[in-house]
Amino acid sequence: MTLTAAIHDPRADPEPDGWADFTARCKLHAVWDYGLMRLEAWMSRNPAVLGVVRDGDRIAAAATVLICRPRRARYADAPTRRKARLRPRWAEVYTPWLSGYPAVVFDPDLTGEGRRAAVREFERAVLRHVGPGLLGIAYRAVYRDMVSSMTGPLRRTWRNDPTSVLPNEWPNEDGWLAGLSKERRTSIRRYARKIDRDPTLEVREGWGRTDTDPYEVAALINSHRARLGRPRTDPRTEVAGVFLAEFLRRPDVRLLTYRDADGTLLAVNTLLDHPTSTVLQHWAARPPAEGGRHNLYFDCYLRCVRHLVSAGRAELTSGRGLMDVKASLGFRARELHTVAVPRPSVGRR
Amino acid sequence: MAMRWRRGYLRVVRSSFATVPFYRELWALSGRTEPEVVPGRTGVDGGAVRAAALAGRVGDLVPLAGGPTEIDPLRGLGPVLAEHLAVTAGTLVAVVDPGTPRPPVDLPAGVRSCVLDPSGLAGPYAGVLDDVTDHLRRGARVVAVGGDKDLDQLAAALPETLAHLVTRVPVRDPDDLAAPVGPHALIAHPLLGVLGGLGGCGRWHIDHPRVYLRATPAGPAYTLLRQRSPRLVDVLAGHGRPGWCPRHGTPVVEP
Numbered sequence: 001m002t003l004t005a006a007i008h009d010p011r012a013d014p015e016p017d018g019w020a021d022f023t024a025r026c027k028l029h030a031v032w033d034y035g036l037m038r039l040e041a042w043m044s045r046n047p048a049v050l051g052v053v054r055d056g057d058r059i060a061a062a063a064t065v066l067i068c069r070p071r072r073a074r075y076a077d078a079p080t081r082r083k084a085r086l087r088p089r090w091a092e093v094y095t096p097w098l099s100g101y102p103a104v105v106f107d108p109d110l111t112g113e114g115r116r117a118a119v120r121e122f123e124r125a126v127l128r129h130v131g132p133g134l135l136g137i138a139y140r141a142v143y144r145d146m147v148s149s150m151t152g153p154l155r156r157t158w159r160n161d162p163t164s165v166l167p168n169e170w171p172n173e174d175g176w177l178a179g180l181s182k183e184r185r186t187s188i189r190r191y192a193r194k195i196d197r198d199p200t201l202e203v204r205e206g207w208g209r210t211d212t213d214p215y216e217v218a219a220l221i222n223s224h225r226a227r228l229g230r231p232r233t234d235p236r237t238e239v240a241g242v243f244l245a246e247f248l249r250r251p252d253v254r255l256l257t258y259r260d261a262d263g264t265l266l267a268v269n270t271l272l273d274h275p276t277s278t279v280l281q282h283w284a285a286r287p288p289a290e291g292g293r294h295n296l297y298f299d300c301y302l303r304c305v306r307h308l309v310s311a312g313r314a315e316l317t318s319g320r321g322l323m324d325v326k327a328s329l330g331f332r333a334r335e336l337h338t339v340a341v342p343r344p345s346v347g348r349r
Numbered sequence: 350m351a352m353r354w355r356r357g358y359l360r361v362v363r364s365s366f367a368t369v370p371f372y373r374e375l376w377a378l379s380g381r382t383e384p385e386v387v388p389g390r391t392g393v394d395g396g397a398v399r400a401a402a403l404a405g406r407v408g409d410l411v412p413l414a415g416g417p418t419e420i421d422p423l424r425g426l427g428p429v430l431a432e433h434l435a436v437t438a439g440t441l442v443a444v445v446d447p448g449t450p451r452p453p454v455d456l457p458a459g460v461r462s463c464v465l466d467p468s469g470l471a472g473p474y475a476g477v478l479d480d481v482t483d484h485l486r487r488g489a490r491v492v493a494v495g496g497d498k499d500l501d502q503l504a505a506a507l508p509e510t511l512a513h514l515v516t517r518v519p520v521r522d523p524d525d526l527a528a529p530v531g532p533h534a535l536i537a538h539p540l541l542g543v544l545g546g547l548g549g550c551g552r553w554h555i556d557h558p559r560v561y562l563r564a565t566p567a568g569p570a571y572t573l574l575r576q577r578s579p580r581l582v583d584v585l586a587g588h589g590r591p592g593w594c595p596r597h598g599t600p601v602v603e604p
Contacts, residue, residue, distance in 0.1 A: 042377040073414035074367045219408055242374045
């Protein structure tokens with residue numbers, strides 16, 4: 001096995017050869033689409049680049065890496081500027097907008113020592129790409145069974161907030177509701193009835209929708225995130241309207257919108273379909289003080305579970321946070337880890 | 350002068366590309382000219398934008414660090430009046446406009462201002478009109494800024510003996526610079542604010558410390574050099590082309 005690694009900057013480089021084949025083979029979610037990564041990278045403070053490790057001509061592993069710098073309210077420089085190479089940077093192996101999944105993906109045929117070698121090769125490529133200013137690499141949201149590929153001397157591993165997962169174990173949505181507490185079951189049914197009968201509320205859902213202004217959706221998502229407060233360590237930038245414009249028209253992305261009688265967007269949800277692991281991705285709502293409605297959140301979950309069951313997907317994931325509420329909806333915790341690699345250990349076994 | 354003016358514009362373009370979502374998206378994905386920010390991408394209309402394209406996107410004109418979103422249609426009024434009409438302390442500036450929500454904020458120190466809705470001069474604005482009348486009676490200077498019809502309505506509402514004492518400053522849209530005007534006039538745009546005024550030489554002078562004018566394939570594009578947020582760069586407005594005043598050596602727009 002001869003592994004080679006390269007970093008592709010979606011802003012400047014063409015799609016890697018064999019990328020479409022690799023994403024299909026590994027069943028990657030829509031956010032790994034190279035065109036979407038390009039839009040995301042241009043509109044980022046810490047742009048994502050794609051690390052590709054090849055065994056001969058075939059892609060053996062890939063990773064999304066955010067090249068980060070001390071927090072400043074500026075987008076990243078255009079990729080042609082070379083003078084930034086001495087400035088301090090660190091790399092976060094992280095998938096923006098899919099925080100509950102690892103950003104490192106291995107070919108299903110690659111196991112054990114092959115994975116460790118691929119990770120080291122990838123790290124050396126990151127070092128070459130960033131230059132001497134690289135402070136280290138952090139692998140975020142790593143599953144427990146992947147940690148061993150990344151650990152080693154000087155490297156630190158710790159457990160993060162878990163992500164929430166709802167395994168599909170029922171023939172229909174009533175089966176899911178039957179497994180919840182009586183109080184939660186009753187309240188979800190009551191909210192659904194109330195929303196159905198409310199003439200002042202327009203609920204629309206659909207795949208690949210183009211009837212909604214993506215900038216309006218982005219504004220609601222960003223104001224929701226700003227209201228909840230962003231952690232200082234969050235390397236992501238605000239969601240860009242131009243990214244959503246492309247993302248929402250994909251046939252595997254469902255947009256759910258709630259509007260009041262005058263057309264004001266009250267809440268929005270995106271559901272990212274996948275053959276096995278469907279993702280309840282963005283949820284954003286206007287607060288009641290600004291005209292928002294209570295309990296749309298639970299109606300959104302009911303609709304997502306309805307899709308999970310009817311489409312026969314294996315699981316629905318719903319990201320991190322609000323674990324107690326999600327537990328009351330039947331979600332379970334899936335362990336996630338961070339592996340921090342300081343500069344002296346980058347690329348070494 | 351020309352180089353310093355150009356340098357100020359280049360600074361605004363660089364900063365807008367680095368910090369303002371709207372321009373980042375437009376220029377990174379499509380491109381622009383003079384200067385190019387992504388090599389090889391020249392965009393449409395040299396990267397200039399039509400005012401209509403900014404409707405509903407004001408939130409994206411705010412830099413990432415945050416800032417106000419209010420559009421001030423009277424932005425720049427004070428400096429332009431001070432430059433072209435030598436407005437000084439004691440003057441009352443009366444803005445006559447049915448759509449102006451608030452008085453100008455950048456008038457020189459000691460200059461008072463008021464806003465009048467021409468359709469309400471006999472109603473809710475009667476008190477304001479009395480104030481204007483008192484000012485004229487005391488022999489103080491009153492500068493009335495507004496559209497031609499609005500200024501006519503104000504003149505008709507004032508006592509005949511005082512109406513001629515008002516200094517009329519009609520406002521012209523950048524589309525309408527070829528129409529004849531009196532000795533004083535302003536160029537103003539609902540989104541960009543006051544862009545310049547009629548100089549003593551009879552040419553339309555740009556408020557060059559605050560406004561940059563550039564020719565693009567789609568027409569003249571204006572940039573506000575000092576407004577941090579909402580950022581307005583290369584906004585297409587009206588007709589004409591940039592030029593230089595042979596008498597003053599400063600930038601003008603030629604209808």
